[in-house]
Amino acid sequence: MKKQKPRVAFFDFASCEGCQLQIANLEEAVIDVTKLVDIVSFREVMKEHSDDYDIAVIEGSIMRPMDVERLKKIRKNAKVLVALGACACIGCVQRMVNQWPVEESIAAVYDKDPALNDNPYFANFKTKALDEVVTVDVYIPGCPIDRDEFCNVLAALLQGKKPPIPDYPVCVDCKKKENVCLYELSRVCMGPVARAGCGAICPTHGSECEACRGYVTHPEEDAHTEVLEKYEISAEQIMQLKSMFTYRYIEEKAKAEVEQ
């Protein structure tokens, strides 16, 4: 009897759905992927949907009570839960909003529209990554994700291997690209604390790294801040840099300090 293929379903929460688009755009590799797994749900490319799946691949961050409910249901159904992209892994750019009280943000965007009262779609709380609500088994970081990395993680998952996500800074990838360091060009970059695996795609194309893949497990944040100060980056600018994709770490640090 032929072994049954694992069933994969894609889901999205607060996100641009760009990471799923990366998968829809896998080109030739799509054929390989569909040979390996049965895709039972994928809103971007198909109408069908099934709640019978083994692997749930989830894009997006959690913003409202209704999201929590839905995510918990998915967790219950799935054997393996994959957080896809920066929104799911760390909260991405929408986490910047956590710097302000939720009511203020809602008021700033929607004014005081009475239609929002008791509307569950607008019952926002502070942005959360998936693992702040449920257990996440596999993380595929990035904004958007790297297609090759998605394929490598999928292969590892099917082999029962640890997902091959690097835990060293982007600088390693960047040197391999023989880039001139952006700091040498008097620009700033989050590369020294950001998790590699993207092939340093932004610095390679002349943009600074904004750490969309999150930090390495043990980022040398203090040393990095010292470098930024050495390059005369103002505290405000440093804060901006660190809030773009990685406000989660600022929140966690503040929380840890309070607990101490």
Place this chain on the structure above:
Amino acid sequence: MNTKNEHNPNPDKNPLKIVLKKDFAAFLDSLIEDESLEVHGVKSKDTKFVFGPLESADELRLDYDVTVIPPKKYFLPLYESMMHFDVSQPFWVQASEDVPKRVIIGVHPYDIVAIRQMDTYYTDSFVDDLYVRRRKNTLIVGVTVANVSEKAFFGDMGTGIVDSGFDLMLTDLEDVMALEVGTEAGADLIAKVHTRDATPEEADKVRRKREHAAAAARRGLKTPPEQWSHLLQRNHDNPAWKTQSDKCLSCGTCTSVCPTCFCYDVSDKMHLDMKTGSRMRTWDGCMLRGFTQVGSGEIFREKRIDRYRHRFRRKGEYLPARLNFVACVGCGRCSTQCIPDIADPVTLFNMITESSRELEERPVLHPVSPITAKGPALSSTDRDLYIPRPATIKRVEHLSEWEKLFELELDDGSTLDHEPGQFVELSIMGYGEAPISVSSAPGPKSFELAVRKVGDVTSRLHELSPGDKVGIRGPFGTGFGARALEGKNLLVIAGGIGIIPTRSLINYVLDHRQDFGELTVLYGCKKPCELLFSKEVTEWDKRDDVTHLRSVDSCPEGECWEGEVGLITCLIPLATFDPKTTIAFVVGPPVMYKFVIRDLVNRGMPEENIIVSLERRMKCGVGKCGHCQMNGVYVCKEGPVFKYSEIKNLPEAFT
């Protein structure tokens, strides 16, 4: 023509030729058009320079100061396929494809020295055939430094001028190009070029240009490289280490851009067909936090200060002692590219020199020759260093929740021919390779590996059954020296999975019982359910020629235990042995050594009677990848079995 080959360097007689600039450009263009050859050279990139494929002679920038990364990428590629595999076959591995013939144009002398150091490193005791095949297929066209980069100090290091290590060496004499012919291959390369012999004036001009560059690349290094080793040995605790490493980003830039950092990592990449794939190696660096991490999670150089110090001691002390060269050529790449500006060797060595306790007396300890571009002859080798031999699983035995025993036979019918204490590199294609101690005594055709499930390879191994195939390289490393122990009293102290390698020795002794004196085995584990080889252990109890005591750290309710409860050290006072005439073998988790050794020494055992076996990340098994290094010692080669007295002073041995 008066040429010479690289095996018989005779620098005084290197012919010096002169070629017109336009002829030189035409020569380059003809090389580029030659499809049997890849032509690489220095090109500009943004505000800097890189080595890359040349599309025309115009692209070549012989006036460059330094490249972003060194030409080591041609010999140890950024990503290199070591072999291909197909897991749909029982065991199918194929060497990776041949490498192209290549010429690299514009290599500065300091980089030539680095390449020769790399030659020495990659051919020392085990010849790395992947390295050698690239090296042998590459012609090196050097160039006299025309512009010295701001942070370069090759003048201080004596690496600004070389008389060998290149096939051709160019010097730009403005209106003409001078070509020094270093090898026959170099002479062949320019055979069709219209050249004439240099005049004495031109030869003098070349010499002056070289000397000028070397003189310009001096930055006031206060301790000359040949004295670095001595300086470092006396300054393990110098405050400069902390001052500097506190600023370290652990970003790996310094090791990536260094021409004398040779370490690499290996991983298996499976294609999406889930059948075929490649074992890949890529650059790795000791400044990255996970560099020394083993399967169980332990990181042996976890602190930045330890990693930072290791980088310099490797360059200034460990490699000089081992291979007779200082592994820094003064290119200044790390100095330029380190953004917190802590990687510069001149700054660091000057800081240490200024605060050194022994400013006055600093003799040369190792007769190091940092100025050498001499390397080994690159002889051809048929041996595939990294390709494993197929072996078949004959038997699988459940040992505990986490450990299984695998009996294996090599498919070529040979015996493993190991010594108790040695290890093998076990491969499961698509999953990777892991160092595993051999657990059986030498002798029969088959051998046994007892394996704890911790990482990808070992977890996969646990899923395999008799008849399945794995790959084996080795045996590697040192053993317990069982044959030399004949007549001696032996005391084995094994903690947890430390019983696995020591079982090999115990069984060897039991097989040759009359050749040895008393045998005492002290075996401790965390909980009763973690006791391995329980059947054999019970047999030891029954024998009157073995004394066996065992302990568990704790005994949870519901489990039964016949033995002591407490840490393994609680067994030492209970054992009767004559400390003066007994050899002790201590193997266990890192935390165990300090306490067990202390108790043995307190009991009156001379330190030289204590033998240990240590765990480190032995990724390649042949002293190349760098992960298992413990100070200057490669645990995979000089260990894992050591005399305690020989390593007790290594700061990194017992953390």
